[in-house]
Amino acid sequence: MNRRNFIRLSTTATGGLAIAMTVPAVAKGVLDKESFVANVLTEIHADGSITFMLTKHEMGQGTGTGVPMIFCDELGANWDTFKVVQALHDEKYKRFQGTTGGSSGLSSMWHPLRQMAASTREILIRSAARHWGVSRDGLYTENGFVKNPSTNAKVNFGDLVSIAPKVEIPDTDEIKLKDLKEFKLIGHGVQNRITPKIVRGEKHFALDLKRPGMVYASIERCPVYRGKVKTYDETACRQVKGVIDVIRVPEIYEDDDFIVRDGVAIIAQNTWAAMQGRKALKVEWEPGLNGSANNASLTKKMRALASVSGEKSNDYYGNFGDVEKAISEADEVLTATYENPYHAHACMEPMNGIAEFKDGHLEVWSTMQNPNWASEQITKYVNVPVENQTIHILPAGGSFGRKFYPEHVTEVAFLASKLNAPVKLTWTREDDIRCDYNSAFQHDNHSVALKDGQVTAWHTNVVSTKSWSPEPWFPYVVPNKLGEQHIIDSPLTPGAWRSVGAHRAAFASEGMMDEIAHKLGKDPLAFRLEMLGREIELGEDAQKHYNQPYSVDAIKKTRQVLELAAKKADWGKRMSRNSGQGLAVYRFSRSFCAQVVEVNVRRGKLRVDKVTAVLYCGTAVNPHLVKGQIEGAIIWALTSVLYGGMDFKDGRVQQSNFHDYKMLRMNETPEIEVHIVPNTDPAVGVGEPGVPPFTPALMNAIFAATGKRIRKTPLDMAELA
Amino acid sequence: MISIKVNGQNKQVEDDPQTPLLWVLRDSLDLTGTKYGCGIAQCGACTVLLDGTAVRSCSLPVGSLSGKEITTIEGLAKDDTLTDVQQAWVEEDVPQCGYCQSGQIMNATSLLTRNSNPSDEEIESAMSGNICRCGTYSRIKKAIKRAIKS
Structure with missing residues (x-):
């Protein structure tokens, strides 16, 4: 749309095109016959409809609905005519187009979007005031109109698009955000924007797209992390019907966070032919440094480090007091190790993408949590400068951290650069399970000193394969604390998994809390509440730690979710006999989640009867979707306990598909009840916080039912017999 | 050349007869509502109806299908009117990522065709072949129950 009559830059101190992205004000007013460009994300059309650019990645967590709701509601626009368009990767969206991950989408957009919307609202109100020749005082917006309560007059936003660029742009301090109770969508909920398309089977994912003349690719990758192709023979492969070409894909290893595995791509007339071609390809691998790795040897290595002091780490929520002294003076020291295996993401939509390289320009359609990174990798490894790239970001069929790693984008871009046709790359399920970026293999060793019935010191020594932050969190008040860690090389590709590393840390520390409670003969809920509020003598460092606003806030919210969960679950x-309740609480991405799990264990058979979850997530923007995220997170965590864990031998993942890497199914799903703590705080993330508390709550329930303490996942059912 | 009937229309395809129906639908006929999830009939993402009964299109060679009626997710709604099952999915707002849902809807459609009033256990048993990694199972179940009532 280039029928712009004039561009008027903001007269505010922050004015200018580039700043439009970083200021809440409408810094750029563009008058178009048909539309008013309110800011870099929003265009108001003459028919009253609005186009809003979505810069976050929809992958099932509902951000594609929640983020636009914030803008629409603060503006007072009409949701039915509020069109949401996925933004291309573009420098102009820089401020809003960082990684979608860590459950940060809503929390990062909440304030800036509300300010931008409130600014746009003020402009529309001023426009209406000018249109009517009245003062702006008393005017308000509702459902796509500016209304004047004293005259009952109303004017559609669309009728103001030619006036809007002429009115004075409000300064930031003139913008007033709505009170939470004024919201019509936020807190009430709207339908997931993808639902109507999905139920009709309309095109939605990158995999659904087709380019004229497109060919199809499948890549045989080295099954061992960092292994290489030694030799390969493509003769038989080229004879498979439909096979067009065979292209060597050389390894790209930047660091453990970015690797394109060494492999060979088969290019064919359709996906099936490409897969058949792969079967006929003969490859001999050079497995390299990870070629002899297996579960047992890694476990042994980790156990050997359990009692060896690791590197002191501030990641473990404060180091203060004198742990050694407290341990030496203790009546008793409880020591336990909690063991976590590698897990795969197993998104239903396998990794995929389409790329087309023409006249030096590369166009890509794919799913990615981090488009900036994908773009950088294309620049570096496919040698296409950013100005010659067009990157379409398509919704993901599940991601959970997997599509943060953009190697599929680099792969397909690389193939396109070698071909004279657009190419669609589809990973098989086997590729997906065997070449994942797995959550870390990790052992958490905890030693807790007890004296006179009180916890006097807490020592954590974590042994983990390389990973993203282990996301430990610890709200409880202890006078002496020390966190240490050993990070060792990972024989499988390390990565972030739903809740990054929090599921591992939570399993250990919340299991340990249960162990201590039982040891001291205290109720696990009462013990937690006591540990959150106890008035004990603390050294200066400890006082400083617990008095910081972050700690005070964490203690308050932890209590809130614990108390409500206990009430809702009738803690x-x-x-009945063989049944038990277990409790755990954890924080992730500023959200707090407590869960009570009820189980029955009879004759070695585990039945999860009910899970009651309580979530503090600030303002719950779209409650139906929020609850769905928590239900899904619980099913995710239960899946990992029952069926998770990669078996690897000679560096190769042994599982390959859903028959041996199982997923929880409907008939195994427990009753799940989700409650949201009512509050008026800013919205924070909901995609991941439901995962960490589940596993410890489950294991604590198993202990309550059977007296058996399980400190290892996946759960070995033989231990329950 | 193989003749198949998809969503009421006769189609001629040039694929190898061994090609699974899934890839014929997706790559040759551009009917991409049917999804690839595992390729070994474990997840149900590729479910379509064959003469009204749910089947796994990833494991069904197209050469075996001449004369059969194939219905995909795109063929459910008639003149833009959703079926009861689709409508129930909308009302319960089931999808999270949405990838598995066309398979879930096709399987639920097949279930309700042969059993208009299934019990909870029958629903769970019939639907246990379809994986949803987002974990929308309770909403799928609610949607099926809603579809039963309508």
Whole structure:
């Protein structure tokens, strides 16, 4: 749309085109016959409809609905005519187009979007005031109109698009955000924007797209992390019907966060032919440094480090006091190790992408949590400068951290650069399970000193394969604390998994809290509440730690979710024989989640009867979707306990597909009840916080039912017999 | 050349007869509502109806299908009117990522065709072949129950 009559730059101190992205004000007003460009994300059309650019990645967590709701509601626009368009990767969206991950989408957009929307609202109100020749005082927006309560007059936003660029742009301090109770969508909920398309089977994912003359690719990758192709023979492969070409894909290893595995691509007339071609390809691999790795040897290595002091780490929520002294003076020291295996993401949509390289320009359609990174890798490894790239970001069929790693984008871009046709790359399920970026293999060793019935010191020594932050969190008040860690090389590709590393840390520390409670003969809920509020003598460093606003806030919210979960689940109720309740709480991405799990264990058979979850997530923007995220997170965590864990031998993942890497199914799904703590705080993330508390709550419930303490996942059912 | 009937229309395809129906639908006929999830009939993402009964299109060679009626997710709604099952999915707002849902809807459609009032256990048993990694199972179940009532 280039029928712009004039461009008027903001007169505010922050004015200018580039700043439009970083200021809440409408810094650029563009008058178009048909539309008013309010800011870099929003265009208001003459028919009253609005186009809003979505810069976050929809992957099932609902951000593609939640983020636009924030803008629409603050503006007072009409949701039915609020069109949401996925933004291309573009420098102009820089401020809003960082990684979608870590459950940060809503929390990072909440304030800037509300300010931008409120600024746009003020402009529309001023426009209406000018249109009517009245003062702006008393005017308000509702459902796509500016309304004047004293005259009952109303004017559609669309009728103001030619006036809007002429009114004075409000300064930031003139913008007033709505009170939470004024919201019509936020907190009430709207339908997931993808639902109507999905139920009709309309095109939605990158895999669904087709380019004229497109060919199809499948890549045989080295099954061992960092292994290489030694030799390969493509003769038989080229004879497979439909096979067009065979292209060597050389390894790109930047660091453990970015690797394109060494492999050979088969290019064919359709996906099936490409897969058949792969079967006929003969490859001999050079497995390299990870070629002899297996579960047992890694476990042994980790166990050997359990009692060896690791590197002191501030990641473990404060180092203060004198742990050694407290341990030496203790009546008793409880020591336990909690063991976590590698897990795969197993998104239903396998990794995929389409790329087309023409006249030096590369166009890509794919799914990615981090488009900036994808673009950088294309620049570096496919030698296409950013100005010659067009990157379409398509919704993901599940991601959970997997599509943060953009190697599929680099792969397909590389293939396109070698071909004279657009190419679609589809990973098989086997590729997906065997070449994942797995969550870390990790052992958490905890030693807790007890004296006179009190916890006097807490020592954590984590042994982990390389990974993203282990996301430990610890709200409880202890006078002496020390966190240490050993990070060792990973024989499988390390990566971030739903809740990054919090599921591992939570399993250990919340299991340990249960162990201590039982040791001291205390109720696990009462013990937690006591540990959150106890008034004990603390050294200067410890006082400083617990008095910082972050700690005070964490203690308050932890209590809130624990108390509500206990109430909703009827904590401490009489349970039948072989049944038990377990409790755990954790924080992730500023959200807090407590869960009570009820199980029955009979003759070695585990039945999860009910899970009650309580979530503090600030303002719950779209409650139906929020609850769905928590239900999904619980099913995710239960899946990992029952069926998770990669078996690897000679560096190769042994599982390959859903028959041996199982997923929880409908008939195994427990009853799940989700409650949201009502509050008026800014919205924070909901995609991941439901994962960490589940596993410890489950294991604590198993202990309550059977007296058996399980400190290892996946759960070995033989231990329950 | 193989003749198949998809969503009421006769189609001629040039694929190898061994090609699974899934890839014929997706790559040759551009009917991409049917999804690839595992390729070994484990996840149900590729479910379509064959003469009204749910089948796994990833494991069904196209050469075996002449004369059969194939219905995909795109063929459910008639003149833009959703079926009861689709409508129930909308009302329960089931999808999270949405990738598995066409397979879930096709399987639920097949279930309700042969059993208009399934019990909870029958629903769970019939639907246990379809994986949803987002974990929308409770909403799928609610949607099926809603479709039963309508």
